[in-house]
Amino acid sequence: MGLLTAVDGFEFPAYVAQPAGTPKGGVVVLQEIFGVNAHIRAVADSYAAEGYLAIAPSTFHRVQQGVELGYTPDDVAAGAALKAAVEALPAPGALQDVQAAVSEAAKAGKVAVLGYCWGGLLTWRAACTLSGISAAVPYYGGGMTTPLEVARQPQCPVLAHFGDQDHAISMESVRAFEAAQPTVQVAVYHAKHGFNCDHRAAFDATAAAQARARTLAFLAQHVAN
Numbered sequence: 001m002g003l004l005t006a007v008d009g010f011e012f013p014a015y016v017a018q019p020a021g022t023p024k025g026g027v028v029v030l031q032e033i034f035g036v037n038a039h040i041r042a043v044a045d046s047y048a049a050e051g052y053l054a055i056a057p058s059t060f061h062r063v064q065q066g067v068e069l070g071y072t073p074d075d076v077a078a079g080a081a082l083k084a085a086v087e088a089l090p091a092p093g094a095l096q097d098v099q100a101a102v103s104e105a106a107k108a109g110k111v112a113v114l115g116y117c118w119g120g121l122l123t124w125r126a127a128c129t130l131s132g133i134s135a136a137v138p139y140y141g142g143g144m145t146t147p148l149e150v151a152r153q154p155q156c157p158v159l160a161h162f163g164d165q166d167h168a169i170s171m172e173s174v175r176a177f178e179a180a181q182p183t184v185q186v187a188v189y190h191a192k193h194g195f196n197c198d199h200r201a202a203f204d205a206t207a208a209a210q211a212r213a214r215t216l217a218f219l220a221q222h223v224a225n
Helices: 038-049 073-087 095-108 118-129 171-180 205-222
Strands: 002-005 011-017 025-030 052-057 111-116 135-139 159-163 185-189
Touching: 002 052, 002 095, 011 038, 011 095, 025 038, 025 095, 025 118, 038 052, 038 111, 052 095, 095 111, 095 118, 111 118, 111 205, 118 135, 135 205, 159 171, 159 205, 171 185, 185 205
Parallel strands: 025 052, 025 111, 111 135, 135 159, 159 185
Antiparallel strands: 002 011, 011 052
């Protein structure tokens, strides 16, 4: 873990995965509601293995330190409570920490932000409000298809992944988002919420592989030096 400092002086930890050799660019990996846990660290490692400097900031640190949850119902409840606490912070809240991570990742070149679940929502907000981002890839961003979020305008290319069996994000709302955001690439998989996470029952190896291939091509197009 490294330490980053947001513009308001707040210090917070981030998991950093270094590529071998000269990096192609930077990737900021935004956690789900379970903290920077083993899965998120593995995701960061996987992008470092593809040649990117990968940074996964702790976006819970403003409300609780050292969060590392699993996927039991109790963990889900704990994570949801922490997410609600962060969302209740005065704006811009944890987006300041995302911006600090983007600035750090920029030492490697252009930067993409990738996020999962709540991190997908933060990725969408980052694409619309933060600076220095060349591409954004939200995975099943919970809440990003609500009218308030759909009204935002991305400032960089966006590739958004959704599952058509997502209990939390209706396909109707995904299609409305797609219609309202013609510049966003929307990819839909026959999968559930959390399909990218091989620690969860919802994991779908086929959908995860397809989404990863699309994501890597997107990064090669918009980020790679």
